[in-house]
Amino acid sequence: MTTTTGTANATHEHTGKVYLATIVDRAWHWIHALGIVLLVLTGMNIHFADTFGVLSFESAVELHNIVGIVVSFDWGLWFFYNLFSLRFRFYLPSRDELPPGLLKQAMYYGYGIFMGREHPFHINSRRKFNPLQKLSYLGVMFVLVPFQIVTGLFLYSMFTGYSVYDSNLSMLFSLVHYLGAIIAACFVMAHVYLTTTGHQPLSLLQFMITGWHDDEGP
Amino acid sequence: MIQQERHLIMKRGTPFGILSWAFLGLLGLGSAMAVAAPGATGGAQAPGASLQQGSPQQGSPELEERQPEQRRQLTGVDYCMACHGYDGAGDTTIDDNGLAHNIYVDPERFGSSVHYTDDLKDCLGCHVAGFTVFPHENTSTKTCLNCHEDHFPEYEAIKLNLEKSVHNDNDKAHLDCSACHSPHAVKRATQATPTEKNMACIDCHEGRFNESGESLLERHSWHPMAKIHLYNLPCIACHSQPDESQPGQHAFKHLITRDGASRDCNDCHEPSGKMPWYLAAMGAPPDPDSFKNIESKTYLTGSSRNSLLDMAALLLLAATFLGCCGHGFLRYFFARRRAAQ
Numbered sequence: 001m002t003t004t005t006g007t008a009n010a011t012h013e014h015t016g017k018v019y020l021a022t023i024v025d026r027a028w029h030w031i032h033a034l035g036i037v038l039l040v041l042t043g044m045n046i047h048f049a050d051t052f053g054v055l056s057f058e059s060a061v062e063l064h065n066i067v068g069i070v071v072s073f074d075w076g077l078w079f080f081y082n083l084f085s086l087r088f089r090f091y092l093p094s095r096d097e098l099p100p101g102l103l104k105q106a107m108y109y110g111y112g113i114f115m116g117r118e119h120p121f122h123i124n125s126r127r128k129f130n131p132l133q134k135l136s137y138l139g140v141m142f143v144l145v146p147f148q149i150v151t152g153l154f155l156y157s158m159f160t161g162y163s164v165y166d167s168n169l170s171m172l173f174s175l176v177h178y179l180g181a182i183i184a185a186c187f188v189m190a191h192v193y194l195t196t197t198g199h200q201p202l203s204l205l206q207f208m209i210t211g212w213h214d215d216e217g218p
Numbered sequence: 219m220i221q222q223e224r225h226l227i228m229k230r231g232t233p234f235g236i237l238s239w240a241f242l243g244l245l246g247l248g249s250a251m252a253v254a255a256p257g258a259t260g261g262a263q264a265p266g267a268s269l270q271q272g273s274p275q276q277g278s279p280e281l282e283e284r285q286p287e288q289r290r291q292l293t294g295v296d297y298c299m300a301c302h303g304y305d306g307a308g309d310t311t312i313d314d315n316g317l318a319h320n321i322y323v324d325p326e327r328f329g330s331s332v333h334y335t336d337d338l339k340d341c342l343g344c345h346v347a348g349f350t351v352f353p354h355e356n357t358s359t360k361t362c363l364n365c366h367e368d369h370f371p372e373y374e375a376i377k378l379n380l381e382k383s384v385h386n387d388n389d390k391a392h393l394d395c396s397a398c399h400s401p402h403a404v405k406r407a408t409q410a411t412p413t414e415k416n417m418a419c420i421d422c423h424e425g426r427f428n429e430s431g432e433s434l435l436e437r438h439s440w441h442p443m444a445k446i447h448l449y450n451l452p453c454i455a456c457h458s459q460p461d462e463s464q465p466g467q468h469a470f471k472h473l474i475t476r477d478g479a480s481r482d483c484n485d486c487h488e489p490s491g492k493m494p495w496y497l498a499a500m501g502a503p504p505d506p507d508s509f510k511n512i513e514s515k516t517y518l519t520g521s522s523r524n525s526l527l528d529m530a531a532l533l534l535l536a537a538t539f540l541g542c543c544g545h546g547f548l549r550y551f552f553a554r555r556r557a558a559q
Contacts, residue, residue: 049442050441053442057442114549116553179531182531182534182535185535186538189538189539190538190541193546196546197549
């Protein structure tokens with residue numbers, strides 16, 4: 001049925017689908033997805049303890065700490081897997097994508113998508129992400145998530161006694177960790193919504209489940 | 219409430235009351251006999267030494283009529299503790315304020331109270347008349363302001379608020395300072411533990427004025443960190459609102475009832491919250507940045523809470539959500555229109 005399976009950049013003989021999300025890609029992605037949703041929810045349970053009390057405060061803190069550490073290791077999986085498999089090339093914008101490609105993609109989301117136009121950037125074995133995706137994923141995975149990991153682990157180390165507790169630093173770090181979490185929550189919402197912008201509303205979701213993308217192009 | 223309980227309390231003139239007074243009289247007589255025996259000690263262990271003084275006598279002359287040595291003996295705390303330090307002694311009469319009059323004085327609490335450690339060490343310093351005859355008659359006791367007259371302006375302000383509160387509701391209770399702030403247990407705000415401070419409230423609200431019948435923890439179970447607050451903070455940290463015009467330990471004179479008490483973490487925990495005034499009441503220097511005063515290894519939920527920041531964050535989340543929904547709706551709308559064409 002397929003020319004090659006389980007190998008990056010394989011192309012399906014009949015359907016034209018391209019295999020872009022390996023099992024490791026999908027594993028770290030779904031661990032991250034579940035982890036960040038849990039972190040946002042438990043974080044809200046902690047931050048808005050008086051109004052958002054789904055779990056007890058202690059349970060929310062414990063779950064938040066455990067999931068935070070899992071997501072930290074998962075980020076490490078993403079980083080080293082992409083580094084050693086040379087898949088970071090998918091994230092790097094080419095010279096003609098910044099900024100013309102960004103504007104083109106933004107125009108598509110702001111106008112073309114309503115008119116039923118074609119996606120401006122077709123996905124193939126050389127292009128996994130459109131320019132907006134590249135920029136946002138670079139921002140999230142190279143800046144936001146590491147920032148949340150560093151601030152979260154620092155807070156965790158202070159409260160577990162690995163580093164000296166400082167109430168001023170505690171307040172500063174919990175504040176910036178909170179701000180990062182808000183941005184992460186917004187990203188998750190937008191990211192989930194944008195999965196519906198494939199050829200079919202569920203085609204991008206299927207891509208992240210099966211690994212096969214149906215948008216082969218030039 | 220108080221009416222329902224009056225029948226439980228000893229009153230002079232009732233059979234139960236007569237028996238109680240007889241018991242106390244026997245207790246005093248027993249103490250006297252114990253003291254009269256050479257080398258004998260006994261009775262309740264009052265602060266400091268054991269009971270050593272002479273015996274109380276029915277119809278004894280007033281203190282002023284006695285010899286100096288006898289007067290010295292009669293003013294000792296240990297002497298009075300023979301009766302009042304006995305924990306079986308309890309409510310005897312109902313005072314004018316509607317509360318049962320409890321004659322028990324906890325020797326341990328009194329021994330560490332400021333009225334014992336700082337100056338008085340002498341019951342008759344406050345109980346000025348009628349207390350050297352047994353049973354005490356025509357008594358006269360100093361009020362707080364007899365000694366603390368320099369606090370009169372603060373007292374007036376506190377009194378005004380007290381008169382508006384449930385603690386001055388004539389249908390329930392008509393309280394004065396000592397009804398809650400026992401002069402036999404009073405300590406400086408900076409020296410009293412939260413538990414000692416809370417005794418002023420718990421003495422009534424865990425017992426006779428607990429209308430729901432639930433424990434304190436049950437009544438506060440809505441709080442996400444009920445235990446840590448309940449057992450480490452004074453009740454007034456939540457059940458009062460500081461008066462910024464009066465910083466310090468008198469800032470918390472506006473008591474708030476169950477329904478009015480704040481259930482918002484920000485009320486204390488955000489930098490502009492009332493924690494600085496609470497900390498000032500605890501003896502910490504007033505500081506607008508309350509968290510600088512928290513040196514313990516305690517995670518303060520809400521330490522990153524700020525009403526404006528929370529509002530901005532929720533608006534951003536709502537805008538993202540509505541933006542996605544709006545975009546999706548427009549896509550659907552235009553897709554339908556294209557299909558119709």
